[in-house]
Amino acid sequence: MYRKILITTDGSAVSQHTACAGVKFAQQMGAEVLALFVAPEYQYPVYVEIIPPSYPSEEEYVAQMRRLGEEYMGKIMRSAENSGLKHACTTAFSDTAALKIVDVAEQEGCDLIFMGSHGRSGWGQLLLGSVTNKVLSHTTKPVLVHRLINEPAAA
Template sequence: MYRKILITTDGSAVSQHTACAGVKFAHQMGAEVLALFVAPEYQYPVYVEIIPPSYPSEDEYIAQMRRTGEDYMGRIMRSCADAGLKHSCMTAFSDATALKIVDIAEQEGCDLIFMGSHGRSGWGQILLGSVTNKVLSHTTKPVLVHRLIHEPAAT
């Protein structure tokens, strides 16, 4: 039914558990997995005439965010490899996370977006997460929203 599934993560414990559920779902479907981490754009210091020496350069920031993304997606990649699934990962940069998720799903030919009901910015179990809600509002692709009943312990 689905050939390529986009699984998003923000590195939080909730999104890591959601990603594992996404890999299990992809295994059931026999689908390829594309793991995605969207990092915020580099921000130049505001109202500073001279950039402090301790402030990372844009290249340093991009390299660090790519390493962070690889770390976040490492568990997903290992789970895919263990399940024998074709898989890849991508770190993208945007301050509009939901729109970037929708764009990547379109560009990469994904049939389904698999994401959690809440991530780093969730308000508990009261409201649907803002990024998830925006993805649902901006895509024509199917979105499977995974909801955890209990908050996982941080690992």
């Protein structure tokens, strides 16, 4: 049914838990896994005429975010490899994570986007805004939302 599944992560305990569930689902489907970490765009210091020496350069920031993304996606890659699934990972940069997730799914030919939800409702959901809700409203692809009722323990 699904041949290529995009699994997103932000490195949180919730997204790591979701990613493990995503790999298990991909294994059941016999699908390829594409892991994605969306890092914020580099921000230049505002209202500063001279960039402080301790402020990272754009190249340093990009390299650091790529390392962080590889760390976050490492568990997904190991799990997919142990499950015998074809797998890849990518770090993308955008200040609108939801739109980047939709773009990557489209560009990479993914059949399904697998992502998590914190299970918040009412004011918590309204005030926080949800990347998952934004993805749902901007894509025509199927999205499987793995909802967690309780926060998993940090690993």
